[in-house]
Amino acid sequence: MSETRNIAVTVNGKRYERSVDVRLTLADFLRGPLGLTGTHLGCEHGVCGACTILVDGQSARSCLMLAVQANGHEIATVEGLAPSAERLHPLQEAFRDNHGLQCGFCTPGMLMTLVEFLRDHPNPTEGEVRVAISGNLCRCTGYQGIVAAALDAAGRMRKGG
Ligand code: FES
Ligand code: FES
Structure with a gap:
């Protein structure tokens, strides 16, 4: 029951x-x-x-x-990530520009993990990004584009993007 x-x-x-x-x-x-x-x-x-x-x-x-x-x-x-229907979050823009996704299945989880991580670590190293996403599995990208996107997004967000 x-x-x-x-x-x-x-x-x-x-x-x-x-x-x-x-x-x-x-x-x-x-x-x-x-x-x-x-x-x-x-x-x-x-x-x-x-x-x-x-x-x-x-x-x-x-x-x-x-x-x-x-x-x-x-x-x-x-x-809720994108600030408006016309504008993406800088992390989403960085994923698009750095080939951070292929099928996109892992992407929502990656984005939410990285939003928290970049909020707490605005200037991370590549190694820190890799540890941050170590609990998120991606079967497509080999992670390289995701790591590049996270580092790019960190730079955009530091500049207020
Ligand atoms: S669906 Fe929740 S961790 Fe895989
Ligand atoms: S882009 Fe396909 S699982 Fe990550």
Whole structure:
């Protein structure tokens, strides 16, 4: 028998109130009831990083959290990164310009991981970037373009881009 709870969460600045099954993961809550399918599901057990989001500014695996655990918290997903419909976030621009993606499946998780990392490490070394994304698996790029994009984005953001 399923059990439900009422939750209220803020996602990308918008408040949502929903009744959810207590077993529903946060990833499935974002992708299903909220329709925010930018958060991807790869492994669904905490390994691949495709489902990475920010919870109160800290990166988290949304496949390993329940929706009820997000009650009262602020969530940021890839849909909220770009400042407007006409303008990308500098990290997104850098991914585009440095071939930081191919199929794009890992990209939302990479972006959310790197947004947090670059916020806390605005002038990273290549080695620090590689460690930062070591929990995010990419099957396409060989990581070189992603690392280049992260370093490029750091420079753009330091200049206020
Ligand atoms: S889907 Fe969450 S870590 Fe892979
Ligand atoms: S771009 Fe395809 S998995 Fe990373």
